Amino acid sequence: DSGVTQTPKHLITATGQRVTLRCSPRSGDLSVYWYQQSLDQGLQFLIHYYNGEERAKGNILERFSAQQFPDLHSELNLSSLELGDSALYFCASSRAGGGYNEQFFGPGTRLTVL
């Protein structure tokens, strides 16, 4: 158990809908990273928040957004969902902004768009 929690574990929804994925980092970790894992693209970085501030964006679609709250939990919002958005979404947390800080991954949320 990495100490990172993600809810829900599974999510099934229809095209065009909007969903919110939630991540609670390990106690004391200030950084939250979101990654998408799909069969064809592998693990891809989406976005990074550090202590409530957005630090970097990767291959994140405009239909997707995220935020980190004062209690450091983070939410990833996916809207106007398409079939191709079906994937595993992981969040990872680390102690500080960077350096050689290990990223601890949560168990993921499996999103299925029908």
Add this chain to the structure above:
Amino acid sequence: QQQVKQSPQSLIVQKGGISIINCAYENTAFDYFPWYQQFPGKGPALLIAIRPDVSEKKEGRFTISFNKSAKQFSLHIMDSQPGDSATYFCAASVAYSGAGSYQLTFGKGTKLSVIP
């Protein structure tokens, strides 16, 4: 553009054998190279990591070899066991960034099967 290339895509090794997974990177700014292990239904977990100031790092049965000039690094699993059967991902990151972000760039993964 795939910045970290990983091979092979899948690997079958007999119990007790050596498993070798290779990765190559393009971005010379990368200076942190972790390997992650992922079991079905679980998130990736850090296995071992190396910085470019050393050419090899060993932890138990797991060894990373690093060749900075060739921009390549590899994972060796000695005395492979059925419990090692998982998907392995190499990754790369910068250790210090003016933007303050250290996202991981992953290889596509290698599915390892260790047969008894």
